[in-house]
Amino acid sequence: MKLLHVDGSILGPHSVSRTVSAAIVDRLRAQHPDLDVAYRDLAQTPLPHLSGAVLAGAQPNATNAPDVQHDVDLGRQALDEFLAADVVVIGAPLYNFTLSSQLKAWIDRILVAGVTFRYGPAGAEGLAGDKRVIAVVSRGGLYGPGTPAAAAEHAETYLRTVLAFIGITAPEIIVAEGIALGPEARERALAGALDAAAALKAA
Numbered sequence: 001m002k003l004l005h006v007d008g009s010i011l012g013p014h015s016v017s018r019t020v021s022a023a024i025v026d027r028l029r030a031q032h033p034d035l036d037v038a039y040r041d042l043a044q045t046p047l048p049h050l051s052g053a054v055l056a057g058a059q060p061n062a063t064n065a066p067d068v069q070h071d072v073d074l075g076r077q078a079l080d081e082f083l084a085a086d087v088v089v090i091g092a093p094l095y096n097f098t099l100s101s102q103l104k105a106w107i108d109r110i111l112v113a114g115v116t117f118r119y120g121p122a123g124a125e126g127l128a129g130d131k132r133v134i135a136v137v138s139r140g141g142l143y144g145p146g147t148p149a150a151a152a153e154h155a156e157t158y159l160r161t162v163l164a165f166i167g168i169t170a171p172e173i174i175v176a177e178g179i180a181l182g183p184e185a186r187e188r189a190l191a192g193a194l195d196a197a198a199a200l201k202a203a
């Protein structure tokens with residue numbers, strides 16, 4: 001079984017989403033010692049922003065300058081890694097009300113027409129629905145249903161939209177929130193998320 005682990009936090013060892021995503025991978029690895037894990041640290045090795053040159057350069061028979069071809073290849077590698085995975089674990093921090101730009105740059109390489117989705121007469125169809133996706137969303141404030149800030153949350157909601165668009169309609173999402181509300185709130189949120197990680201169904 002193949003697992004892809006992707007982290008989008010810029011906070012290194014202080015990151016809550018990294019701590020919890022690592023705990024999830026450790027748990028799945030303990031259940032499956034032969035688990036084949038690919039790790040992509042998007043802060044350490046960010047993917048470049050998607051560009052028009054790369055979109056054009058990824059077309060069949062395109063002739064590319066070396067820098068554009070390198071960029072096309074980086075995107076293809078990220079896509080291939082995603083396609084190969086049976087399970088995808090995503091560490092997804094909330095920065096300025098949405099996902100980190102590093103994670104967005106990865107998503108821009110994963111949503112590829114004709115590969116992970118296609119449009120037909122009936123509208124859009126997701127083509128990547130065979131994967132289990134587990135995401136950890138970590139946020140400083142409180143955005144739960146019914147809270148005043150709920151409508152300002154564009155990380156979990158955006159991730160759910162993106163995943164559903166490519167066919168992953170039931171992602172398992174663990175939320176750690178209230179991280180910025182003081183040390184006790186942070187500890188409580190982290191402990192709750194780690195408990196949720198420990199309660200995930202086996203791979």
Ligand SMILES: Cc1cc2nc3c(=O)[nH]c(=O)nc-3n(C[C@H](O)[C@H](O)[C@H](O)COP(=O)(O)O)c2cc1C
Pocket residue numbers: 009010011014015016017018092093094095096097098138139140141142179180
């Ligand atoms: C650059 C930056 C922007 C942030 N923006 C928000 C925000 O818009 N709303 C919020 O509730 N928390 C915000 N936070 C707090 C983070 O959501 C919180 O630290 C969370 O744990 C981030 O995930 P991480 O620890 O995995 O990096 C921000 C933190 C940083 C560093």
